[in-house]
Amino acid sequence: MSTRAISNMWTLMRRELWESPGAFKWAPIIILGLILFFIVFGLILGSRFDNEMAFTLDAIRQFADVPEDQKRLFVTGALFAVSGLFLQLLILVLLFYLSSCLYDERKDRSILFWKSLPISDSMTVGSKVLTAWLLAPAIYLLAAIVTQLLVLLIASGYGLMAGINPITEFWLPASLPRLWLVMALGLLVQGLWLMPIYAWLVFCSSWAPRVPILVAVAVPAAISLLQHAWSMLSSFSLPQFNLGRIVLERLGSGLIPSNIGWQVESRNGQVDMGDVTFSEDVFMSFSNSLDFLLRPGMWIGLLIALALLAGAVWFRRRATDT
């Protein structure tokens, strides 16, 4: 890509942020505020039952005595848990954002303005996808990082009151750079893993006559219902291959941090948690994310995504205000 193409792409992606400040600015800020509110509220509430915070400080002192690896597990686990809300919300926000990204401009006719600029349709579609894959996750990750730092600061205050060294007891076990890198990589891989779903939403928003998100949900839902009905009628069994299940499995198996590394096999309706060992590896390992890249499903999904995006570009080229 030439420098002009890169700068155009960046402008188009900034445009997405301008267009949806609710999704990309206010939502993370509000979540950040809510998390801090509940932490502070909880601490205040706790201090009313805990005379002179004896229990709290005692617990902190005890925490300082546990072995290093458990300390790491606890601190990083807690920080991951704090970021969880951001990452779940990100997926939800992206589903709505992508399903309307090529629809709103048709609805309010501003497509005529955008098409009067020397920007190709593939560039436009690309800017929406890159916003969902890179820019939005970066914003939410930043918000999660800020939250983690604030939580650590609060914890440090309590640590000082308890007479322990917050640097060695909280900050170092948190192994922040590694934590952030794991989260960043996880988000990147997650974006690729969910790309066929993202691309489907973009595709629907490029042609749906109205309420693209309903269309995007209704079409696969109807297909999987038909598959069910057909399979029940023809062989009186549940279908081997069902679109709805594939989509839900993909959505469910791609979220970080909650289930990276938890390969919960649900065949035969049995959930086998036996081999899930709750260790640092569950969320602090790069290989969990990289493993996704080795799955054939990842690459099949990306091919499907590519086809759907090509379809979206085709429709964008033909779309006008009517």
Next chain:
Amino acid sequence: MSLTIHARDLKRYYGNNRAVDGIDLEIPSGRIVGLIGPNGAGKTTALKAILGLTGYSGELEVLGRKPDKDRDRLMEDVCFIADVAVLPRWARVWQVIEMTERLHPRFSRERCMHYLKNTKVKPKTKVKALSKGMVVQLHLALVMAIDAKLLVLDEPTLGLDILFRKRFYSNLLNEYFDEERTILITTHQVEEVEHILTDLLFIKDGKLVVNATMDAVHERYREVMVKPDHVEEARAMNPLHERVLFGRHIFLFDGGDIDRLNEIGELHRPSVADLFVALMGEEYEDNAGAEEAA
């Protein structure tokens, strides 16, 4: 002379509806062309084909490019104002300006600010909070700040007051237009643009009925206010149209013997609006009659 628009047998059908039905067009640079036609005659469809916003069949080249294949490159040299309401409503004025500046290589922020200086459009306002006239002012400032070779205006002054419309066209003519550029306008307010046009296109049922320079139009069509005692004679001379104004009979002729016409009455240049009524009006009169009968 380089051609801005070249079309040969340009067609666009929507099912059975022949929106554009075989248009031949050669527009050189340095022209202001009025594309005039009744509702549903195919004006907007023709413009959309020229702008690469719709598919078509037949030959079409705009500034040497094929609009349906090459819209993004074409837009470096072409600007258009579709009609008033297409700027993104969620954006603030400064955001629209900044996006255009960053995305359009021929945009000059300085010029844009110059055009906006005397308006009430403020950078921090959201587009949805601007009045209709202010949105047009903003859009026009954006477009005039782009150093384009072809400017397409589709009903640019729809719903605006007369002061604004006058200023709009004088800006366009005095500050924007030159020999290098071409402007293509469609509008229903023919009388407002006819003084600035160099070329006239009448479109009806997807076909061009008139395709000539204004000079040629004035050369060819003559309006005669006929003296009462010559009315029968004038009718015998095969006029295109006859109307009565304050008891005077006004005839429109295609060509005709100038000396003879001078004898039977006063010769005028027909206005584009009168020409439009004469050439395209039959159906309307028929329809009106049918409606009255019903």
